[in-house]
Amino acid sequence: MEFLKAFIVGGIICVIGQIIMDTTKLTPAHVLVLFVTTGVLLTAIGIYEPIVNFAGAGATVPLPGFGYALGKGVIEAVQKDGIIGAFTGGITATAGGVAAAIFFGYIMALIFDPKTKQ
Numbered sequence: 001m002e003f004l005k006a007f008i009v010g011g012i013i014c015v016i017g018q019i020i021m022d023t024t025k026l027t028p029a030h031v032l033v034l035f036v037t038t039g040v041l042l043t044a045i046g047i048y049e050p051i052v053n054f055a056g057a058g059a060t061v062p063l064p065g066f067g068y069a070l071g072k073g074v075i076e077a078v079q080k081d082g083i084i085g086a087f088t089g090g091i092t093a094t095a096g097g098v099a100a101a102i103f104f105g106y107i108m109a110l111i112f113d114p115k116t117k118q
Contacts, residue, residue, distance in 0.1 A: 003055070003094065004071060005054060005055050005058060006056050006058030006059075007058060008054050008055070008058065009051065009054070009055035009058035009059050010055070010057070010058035010059070010061060010062055011058075013035075013059075013062040013063075014057075014062065014065060017031050017035060018064075020034070022102040030117060032063055035062070035063035036063050036064070036066050036070070037067060038064055038067060039063065039065060039066060039067020039068045039071065040067040040068070040070055040071040041063030041067075041071075041103070042064065042067075042068070042071075043067065043068045043070075043071030043072055043075070044071055044075070046065075047112045048064065048068045048071075049072075052056075066094065066097070069090075069093050069094050069097070070071075070090035070093060070094055071090070072084055072093060073089040073090045073091075073092055073093020073094065074089035074090045074093075075089070076089060076093075077089025077090075077092065077093075086087050
């Protein structure tokens with residue numbers, strides 16, 4: 001049942017992104033920023049946590065999940081370290097994911113021959 005919930009919620013997030021790209025003039029980069037920012041805002045007002053508790057990876061893997069990780073990291077760091085946590089919490093909470101993306105992107109660039117689109 002967990003897989004079904006994750007699939008449905010993750011699919012809904014992806015469908016929303018596709019609808020936004022198909023019906024507006026926003027580029028994928030705009031949608032990326034919109035989704036990450038939405039994840040942070042929904043975390044800040046307490047809406048995204050119940051979605052994560054319900055859907056698990058279906059809510060944490062898509063782009064709003066990165067915003068959720070940033071927001072949650074900031075909230076926890078502010079509670080622990082005060083105002084300085086507003087600047088350090090998001091970076092600390094997402095450092096592993098960013099490092100993995102850089103590492104695996106580098107490995108793929110070594111294995112394959114990256115080219116720009118023409």
